Amino acid sequence: MTLLSVEGLTRRFGGLVAVNDVSFTVSEGEILSVIGPNGAGKSTLFKLIGSFLPPSAGRVLFEGAVVSGLKPNQVARKGIVRTFQETTVFKEMTALQNVVVAHQLGVTASPLGTFFSSAAARADERRFRDSAAEILDYLGLGHVKDVEARNLPHGYLRALGIAIALAARPRLLLLDEPFAGMNPEETDRAVAMVEGIRKRGVTVLLVEHDMRAVMRISDRIVVISFGSKIAEGSPEAVRADPAVVEAYLGKDDETIGH
Amino acid sequence: MEQILVNGTILAANYALIALGITLIFSIMNVLNFAHGQMFMLGGLIVYYVCVVLHLPYALALIAAVVIVGLIGMLFEDVFFQRVMRISNREENTMLLAVGTSLLLENAALSLFGEKQRAIPPIVSGVYRIGNAFLPASRALVLVLSLVLIAAVLVFVNYTKTGRAMRALAQDRTATLLMGVDAKRISTLGFGLGAALAGVAGGLLISISGVNAGIGTAISTKAFIMIMIGGAGVISGSLLGAVVLGFAEAIGYALIPGSVTYLLIFVALIVFLLFRPQGIMGKPAA
Amino acid sequence: MAASLDAIAGRAPERMGGVSRVLLTLLPLAAVLYGLIPVLFAGQPYWLNVMTNGAVLSFASLGVWLTFAIGRVNIAQGAFALLGGYVTALLSTLYGVSFWLCLPASALVAALVGAAIGWPLLRLRGIYFAMVTLSLTEAMRLAFLNAPGLGGGGILNIPRPAGLDTPLAFYLFAATLLLAGYLLVWRLATSRIGWVFRSMRQNEELALSIGIDVARYRVVAFAICSAMGGVAGGCFASLQQNIYPASYTVSDSINFMLYCFLGGLDFVLGPIVGTFGLVIAFELLRSIQEYQALLYGILMIVVMLFLPNGVISLFPLLVRRFGRGAS
Numbered sequence: 001m002t003l004l005s006v007e008g009l010t011r012r013f014g015g016l017v018a019v020n021d022v023s024f025t026v027s028e029g030e031i032l033s034v035i036g037p038n039g040a041g042k043s044t045l046f047k048l049i050g051s052f053l054p055p056s057a058g059r060v061l062f063e064g065a066v067v068s069g070l071k072p073n074q075v076a077r078k079g080i081v082r083t084f085q086e087t088t089v090f091k092e093m094t095a096l097q098n099v100v101v102a103h104q105l106g107v108t109a110s111p112l113g114t115f116f117s118s119a120a121a122r123a124d125e126r127r128f129r130d131s132a133a134e135i136l137d138y139l140g141l142g143h144v145k146d147v148e149a150r151n152l153p154h155g156y157l158r159a160l161g162i163a164i165a166l167a168a169r170p171r172l173l174l175l176d177e178p179f180a181g182m183n184p185e186e187t188d189r190a191v192a193m194v195e196g197i198r199k200r201g202v203t204v205l206l207v208e209h210d211m212r213a214v215m216r217i218s219d220r221i222v223v224i225s226f227g228s229k230i231a232e233g234s235p236e237a238v239r240a241d242p243a244v245v246e247a248y249l250g251k252d253d254e255t256i257g258h
Numbered sequence: 259m260e261q262i263l264v265n266g267t268i269l270a271a272n273y274a275l276i277a278l279g280i281t282l283i284f285s286i287m288n289v290l291n292f293a294h295g296q297m298f299m300l301g302g303l304i305v306y307y308v309c310v311v312l313h314l315p316y317a318l319a320l321i322a323a324v325v326i327v328g329l330i331g332m333l334f335e336d337v338f339f340q341r342v343m344r345i346s347n348r349e350e351n352t353m354l355l356a357v358g359t360s361l362l363l364e365n366a367a368l369s370l371f372g373e374k375q376r377a378i379p380p381i382v383s384g385v386y387r388i389g390n391a392f393l394p395a396s397r398a399l400v401l402v403l404s405l406v407l408i409a410a411v412l413v414f415v416n417y418t419k420t421g422r423a424m425r426a427l428a429q430d431r432t433a434t435l436l437m438g439v440d441a442k443r444i445s446t447l448g449f450g451l452g453a454a455l456a457g458v459a460g461g462l463l464i465s466i467s468g469v470n471a472g473i474g475t476a477i478s479t480k481a482f483i484m485i486m487i488g489g490a491g492v493i494s495g496s497l498l499g500a501v502v503l504g505f506a507e508a509i510g511y512a513l514i515p516g517s518v519t520y521l522l523i524f525v526a527l528i529v530f531l532l533f534r535p536q537g538i539m540g541k542p543a544a
Numbered sequence: 545m546a547a548s549l550d551a552i553a554g555r556a557p558e559r560m561g562g563v564s565r566v567l568l569t570l571l572p573l574a575a576v577l578y579g580l581i582p583v584l585f586a587g588q589p590y591w592l593n594v595m596t597n598g599a600v601l602s603f604a605s606l607g608v609w610l611t612f613a614i615g616r617v618n619i620a621q622g623a624f625a626l627l628g629g630y631v632t633a634l635l636s637t638l639y640g641v642s643f644w645l646c647l648p649a650s651a652l653v654a655a656l657v658g659a660a661i662g663w664p665l666l667r668l669r670g671i672y673f674a675m676v677t678l679s680l681t682e683a684m685r686l687a688f689l690n691a692p693g694l695g696g697g698g699i700l701n702i703p704r705p706a707g708l709d710t711p712l713a714f715y716l717f718a719a720t721l722l723l724a725g726y727l728l729v730w731r732l733a734t735s736r737i738g739w740v741f742r743s744m745r746q747n748e749e750l751a752l753s754i755g756i757d758v759a760r761y762r763v764v765a766f767a768i769c770s771a772m773g774g775v776a777g778g779c780f781a782s783l784q785q786n787i788y789p790a791s792y793t794v795s796d797s798i799n800f801m802l803y804c805f806l807g808g809l810d811f812v813l814g815p816i817v818g819t820f821g822l823v824i825a826f827e828l829l830r831s832i833q834e835y836q837a838l839l840y841g842i843l844m845i846v847v848m849l850f851l852p853n854g855v856i857s858l859f860p861l862l863v864r865r866f867g868r869g870a871s
Contacts, residue, residue, distance in 0.1 A: 076755035365837035524683035
């Protein structure tokens with residue numbers, strides 16, 4: 001079943017076309033990766049799907065309804081939640097507080113009830129705390145839940161970013177370069193984490209530059225180069241595609257998967 | 259009509275000195291210098307003191323204003339800003355520190371000079387006539403001096419080693435540090451130069467319209483308007499902002515009461531910012 | 545000790561029951577406002593008046609603290625105090641409306657204007673928001689100066705509030721207002737809403753990505769802040785029985801912001817400590833006449849340099865040192 005469809009998505013910056021008429025679909029329960037050489041327009045595409053940037057043309061549909069043009073928080077409410085590159089977390093909160101505060105979409109108490117600490121508001125708070133603790137445990141962060149985020153070791157921050165996104169209960173999780181800058185051992189752990197996310201019933205769309213992990217984890221891969229889609233298919237098919245090989249070898253001498 | 263052009267040009271040139279100074283400080287230090295108007299005021303009062311109380315020539319007074327206000331700027335940067343930048347845990351703190359220094363300067367000026375409006379006798383006499391417009395010689399002198407100073411600053415930041423280091427530091431702090439530039443010294447110098455420009459602008463303006471210890475906030479507000487129009491941290495933008503504000507003021511004062519002019523300027527500014535929050539020349543925020 | 549310290553700092557411990565947390569938070573402030581201050585200054589109308597000023601100014605500063613909480617430096621509070629002051633002045637002089645109805649009207653008008661202006665302007669961040677709110681203060685003053693029908697702006701002979709005939713009565717009213725404002729802001733800051741504010745201050749994009757309607761929360765915070773400014777303006781108009789366009793200028797807006805900062809941005813009690821501290825310091829320095837202003841300026845810089853996180857940040861430091869010495 002199709003969860004997300006991207007139809008003719010285009011984004012221009014002045015005279016430059018960063019994303020050019022890109023179309024593809026994501027099915028429920030799959031892991032789909034968008035890859036491409038540096039500067040191919042992956043980041044722009046990612047922002048367009050998350051509605052952090054309006055498209056110049058084309059549209060994004062989620063469960064059959066148009067979501068492009070909505071604000072990012074409205075898209076999140078529909079079930080599309082993104083992570084950020086690097087280490088974007090709430091730095092002055094503990095890991096637990098980071099994930100608790102990310103549960104805002106699950107609020108049932110009214111604003112007045114929240115203010116006067118009604119039974120519903122207290123139930124919300126309890127539920128959020130339990131759920132946050134569960135997510136942190138699931139991602140292996142349980143033992144650092146009371147550490148303030150700015151004091152966390154660098155390696156934990158990306159997992160915390162994913163924990164924050166999971167707290168918003170996404171149907172589709174957008175991961176922005178989840179393996180960037182990782183050594184093979186860290187990549188293994190991150191791959192296992194993404195697999196685990198899928199097991200929780202979350203569909204995953206990830207954008208990635210480094211391809212080794214992508215080849216292992218993806219059900220399907222979309223390749224873009226200079227803003228346009230040049231290939232789509234299983235990891236094996238994409239790896240064998242001459243256009244893909246040329247795009248990558250033409251840009252730099254990175255080899256495609258091992 | 260010609261008179262509006264002449265008045266606008268004089269205002270624009272004086273404002274450009276103010277805007278250049280605050281832009282230098284902002285781009286190098288990422289500090290919005292709330293004390294800029296107070297530095298302007300201090301420059302004016304120093305000129306008054308040297309000219310009227312000590313009976314020394316205007317040129318000497320202007321140099322005194324540049325040197326003293328410049329040194330105050332360097333001192334503030336070295337003693338106050340570097341310390342607070344190091345130990346505070348919120349980025350707002352430097353802005354608030356700048357507010358604190360503005361109150362310090364204003365209160366110091368109140369204690370030292372009183373609240374009276376101060377002015378100096380005209381430096382040169384005579385009036386030029388340009389078409390239908392009149393240009394008193396003292397204003398012509400202020401205009402010429404302002405233009406010369408603007409040109410000098412532009413030459414300095416574009417063609418000297420120190421000036422280029424300042425621009426590099428403003429563009430990319432980390433990369434500039436890697437190139438072995440002494441960032442601490444350049445920052446101090448930049449702050450001093452920005453402050454000196456405010457001081458000289460005040461020293462020039464006192465010869466036209468007088469200065470009092472309480473004028474600082476109004477001048478800072480004008481400086482903010484200019485960098486909001488032009489784009490914070492962009493030198494060309496600051497000059498453009500000065501031209502826009504100078505002429506808006508000259509046109510407004512000629513046609514409608516002064517306070518309505520500024521009301522309209524503020525309303526126009528707020529509407530403008532809704533459509534272009536980064537100003538005319540500023541880069542859009544990512 | 546730790547619990548009462550947290551209460552002093554406006555951060556009641558999380559594990560306590562709701563009612564006792566509220567009491568523990570309010571009691572120290574209530575004791576000072578209703579006990580200490582009236583006892584100390586009962587026979588001194590001048591100082592009682594200073595305390596009244598301190599309480600009403602604190603109320604307005606608490607609003608500004610809320611905009612700090614969402615990560616905006618707000619230099620517009622003077623504009624909303626002016627607006628609220630004019631609402632109270634016009635309603636009471638033109639239509640004979642009671643002070644007790646003027647005050648909510650001032651709050652409402654200020655909140656509506658704040659929401660309408662804030663909706664687009666709150667998109668600006670950092671120095672841009674600071675500069676544009678500063679411009680707003682000046683624009684509001686000029687608007688009242690040139691408003692048709694006001695003839696240059698001033699309104700005199702505003703009736704004093706019915707029932708508040710003595711300085712002590714007005715002080716007690718101001719103290720009650722402040723306590724209510726403190727309870728409001730403390731409750732907002734410690735509830736889920738406060739955590740949402742904190743998340744927006746720390747990273748707006750991340751807050752958006754998890755579905756937080758950042759734009760709406762920002763407007764709500766700014767409107768509450770503006771309403772508090774409006775109420776303060778209404779109180780002063782009635783207390784001083786007059787209002788002019790120059791009653792609140794950019795300097796006043798800057799002062800509200802400084803009170804929060806000098807008291808401590810991390811504590812709900814910060815704006816109150818900052819306001820009273822500076823208002824009292826200014827009065828005490830009055831005895832040295834010509835150097836009053838200079839010393840006041842120096843004092844402010846010294847606090848910024850040595851306590852960049854506010855005066856209240858001194859208390860945890862002292863307790864830690866004291867605790868270490870004892871153990």
